[in-house]
Amino acid sequence: MQKAVFPNKLLPYLLLAPQVAITLVFFYWPASQALYQSMLKEDPFGLKSKFVGLQNFAQVLGNPDYLNSVRVTVVFSVSTAVLAMALALFLATAAEKVVRGKGFYRTMLIWPYAVAPAVAGLLWLFMFNPSMGTFAYLLRDAGYRWNPLLDGDQAMLLVVVAAAWKQISYNFLFFVAALQSVPRSLIEAAAIDGASSTKRFWTIVFPLIAPTTFFLLVVNTVYAFFDTFGIIDAVTGGGPAQATQTLVYKVYNDGFVNLDLGGSAAQSVILMAIVIALTAIQFRYVEKRVHYA
């Protein structure tokens, strides 16, 4: 790479300034506020707050509700990311094979991305609401006891599907582009080399799109962690009995509903640490197995 040389010593800093300012205002400032807040405790009337050190953290981590929420988050995030990516990859490989109407097919698959998370949640809620949803009705008719308002596993299934559905379009776009970048002659060579189409996919195509898969894994995990608040809030509100209360949802619930600002801030800080750790792990370990052509 070539080193850029600026005639003026000040210029490079000026050029960087807007980016730095935005990061400062929208990330470091709130993050430090959260860190500060997490060490305070407010009195019951919210008039005064006092410094309590790490007491909030001890309380949060010692709370069985919080540990339950960790478990819920793991189940929810892994299921959502895996489901969203697997389905998107399946649809993208199918789209590769479509000869006529390729554009139409792709456009249709991209639409869900334009739907706001809360609206997506509502759509799924309406379809599967035990008292008025069409699909809930069909399921009950088929003899299945469908009631996500009471059954925690069913509620989890519903939010996972809704959250994954929202993300499929995004993943689909990236997978389509990745599949197109695999040279056709490689697949032809593998066909001559006696590999069946399934084998070609797993031994040639899949390894070659691994960089995209890895990138999507990071994006989807972060999405499942942070961007699914609207969906969960619309579909289950974290219930029943906290069965779908993810960490982010709990931050909101404890902070804004239960007004435990100190505890909520401590949770935010923990959450931040988790995400930083998660991303670091992903880059450090997963990326090593990824082949960048």
Added chain:
Amino acid sequence: MAKIELKDVRKVYAGNVEAVKGVSLSVEDGAFVVLVGPSGCGKSTLLRMVAGLESISSGTVQIGDRVVNDLEPAERDIAMVFQNYALYPHMTVRKNLEYGLKNRKMAPAEIARRVDEAAKMLEIGALLDRRPGQLSGGQRQRVAMGRALVREPAAFLFDEPLSNLDAKLRVQMRAEIRRLQRRLRTTSLYVTHDQLEAMTLADTLVVLNAGRIEQAGSPMEVYERPASLFVATFIGSPAMNLLPLGEQGIPGLTAPEGLFSRTRPAETLGIRPEHMRVVDGEAPRPEEMRFDLTVSGVEVVGAESFVYGTLPKGGSEIAVRVPGYSHAEPGTPLTAAADTSYLHRFDRETGRRI
């Protein structure tokens, strides 16, 4: 080992593009047949139909004693070397070579034996644990050859395998491919647009033009008796000189009495640059044609030079080969001569040889 037999093979792509318009060709067992032709003439299409990568619109392709029209590429017992090599970038060289054998559930001992043998033959033994991205172009080419070799197929198909190499390496690999094929005696069908490559490699040269075979024969046959104007200009460098023969002969050309007097369809005459010489004051011989030229340029190649001159009255430009270094000055007159026995004559309407 097997014979490849094409019978009236056609290919019509979507949108009614007829890329191959009825080609019949037989590649004898152990022969090296080179398909040569300009870009877009359907060479790759033809090869890919033999490989099974492209469907056959009509006609039959037979490999050995089987008609393979409806067989998958894997079932045709062929190996192909691609122009971009198509090596699997995420696998080591060894894995690349093994891939086709493992897919066929070959015993590990046999796989190892074949890989070793191919590695030795192609001198890629030291590269087996590298990935394609860590190889030079020439090394990749060898690996691509190796991948075809280990399969020990009935036939090799090559689609311009050398066109991504630099000139020197191309000549070297060309010789190597020839040597390997001679040694293994595997039936080979080789596609190129480089006529020099075609001439040096082929047992049988097949010149393709616009989806049809113009001529098939040994390289020397094709060179010495081109069947059409197209072949005459395509094979040989610089190209054969062409002279449209008019009612009053050709201005600036003196030919022996009666040479052009026969009543015929409109003709185009052809003569290769190396069959012409510069006249240096000596008297004309009876079987000789003479050209009065004005020098328009000189190309010095090294061992030889080509002097270009134009006939009077806006006539054709003619290349004359001169051994060594030519001192001809552009704008000066020059007389060139050629023996009439070297003359090629073509029907101008149909382009066929007369």
